[in-house]
Amino acid sequence: MRKYDNFCKALNNLKEGTQLHEPYNIAEQTGMIGLFEICFEQSWKMMKELLEQHGRSEQRIGSPRTIIKIAYQCGMISNEEGWLAILNTRNTLAHTYSDELSLETIRNIKENYLSLFENLKNEVDNDWLNYDEK
Numbered sequence: 001m002r003k004y005d006n007f008c009k010a011l012n013n014l015k016e017g018t019q020l021h022e023p024y025n026i027a028e029q030t031g032m033i034g035l036f037e038i039c040f041e042q043s044w045k046m047m048k049e050l051l052e053q054h055g056r057s058e059q060r061i062g063s064p065r066t067i068i069k070i071a072y073q074c075g076m077i078s079n080e081e082g083w084l085a086i087l088n089t090r091n092t093l094a095h096t097y098s099d100e101l102s103l104e105t106i107r108n109i110k111e112n113y114l115s116l117f118e119n120l121k122n123e124v125d126n127d128w129l130n131y132d133e134k
Contacts, residue, residue: 003049004129007042011117014039018110024103032106033093039117040064040090047071047120050128064090076123082116089113 014035020028044064051070062070064087072080089105 001046001049001129003042003046004124007039007046008121010035010039010042011121014109014114014117018114022103024106029099029102029106032109033102036105036109036113037090037093040086043117043120044068044087046124047076050076050124054128076128077116077120078123079116079119082112086113086116 014032017028017032017035020032024032044067048062048067051067051074054074056070056074065084068077068080068083068087071077072083077083085108089108092101093105
């Protein structure tokens with residue numbers, strides 16, 4: 001499944017980025033934010049496709065917020081509040097840029113968001129993919 005593969009690649013890149021330590025240079029800081037945004041985009045698009053494949057047609061026109069809520073209801077994700085925080089961070093970054101916000105986002109990626117992405121991958125691997133799709 002292409003969306004799953006894209007998500008896995010984005011997640012691996014984000015994990016690699018989290019190996020960096022402060023103080024970050026501008027390229028590292030910008031790169032981490034970009035990797036986070038890509039990983040989020042790939043994650044919700046993958047969730048949407050998997051939900052559709054499992055008969056949840058209402059998400060066809062769903063926004064990321066709707067997809068997150070349906071994914072939570074279906075057990076694909078277990079921390080709805082955490083995922084909504086990821087969405088809010090992504091939306092804030094799209095409209096605002098500051099070093100302070102970037103550094104706060106990087107801290108959140110390392111402390112909270114990365115584990116949510118990893119939990120999603122584990123759940124999808126265990127319960128949502130057929131073995132021939134992996």
